[in-house]
Amino acid sequence: MFPRLVQRLRDTGSFRRPKRRRRRNGRTEENIINVLAYIEFDRHVGTRTLSLDLGIARTTVRNILKDYRLHPYHIVLHQALNEQDFGNRLNYCQWMLGMLEENINFLTKIL
Known part of the structure; x- marks a missing residue:
């Protein structure tokens, strides 16, 4: 062990092992x-x-x-709109407009 330490000290100037890259x-x-x-x-x-x-x-x-x-x-793409979805989209838009009108009417009564 000691000869190896001495040799390492001579080669690298340190007792530490050189890092392997x-x-x-x-x-x-x-x-x-x-x-x-x-x-x-x-x-x-x-x-x-x-x-x-x-x-x-x-x-x-x-x-x-x-x-x-x-x-x-x-x-x-996992989701896509088809031609068959037109009726569903139209129903959703009408439902949303109805909900907005209800909320606006409700807010105008409160205020």
């Missing part, structure tokens, strides 16, 4: 180009599918998207 090998130029090309081809792809298809970690995909100010979500 992680190598960022995920954001290579090739991976960045692949992710951006995939997004350009299909804007509705998720990060999970993207990482599986390209063989890149999901965090790397998210970081690449973040670097290029792209957002890892897509819009999905």
Whole structure:
């Protein structure tokens, strides 16, 4: 143990172990180009599918998207109005107008 401490002191000037730095090998130029090309081809792809298809970690995909100010979500419409909804919308508007008239009449009686 002591020879190792002496050697470390000679090499680094300190008794502390040098910090191990992680190598960022995920954001290579090739991976960045692949992710951006995939997004350009299909804007509705998720990060999970993207990482599986390209063989890149999901965090790397998210970081690449973040670097290029792209957002890892897509819009999905769950509700929409159809032509059949016209009658319902008209009934709602008439109901709302009636409620407003009742409230206005009530307020004018009080004041």
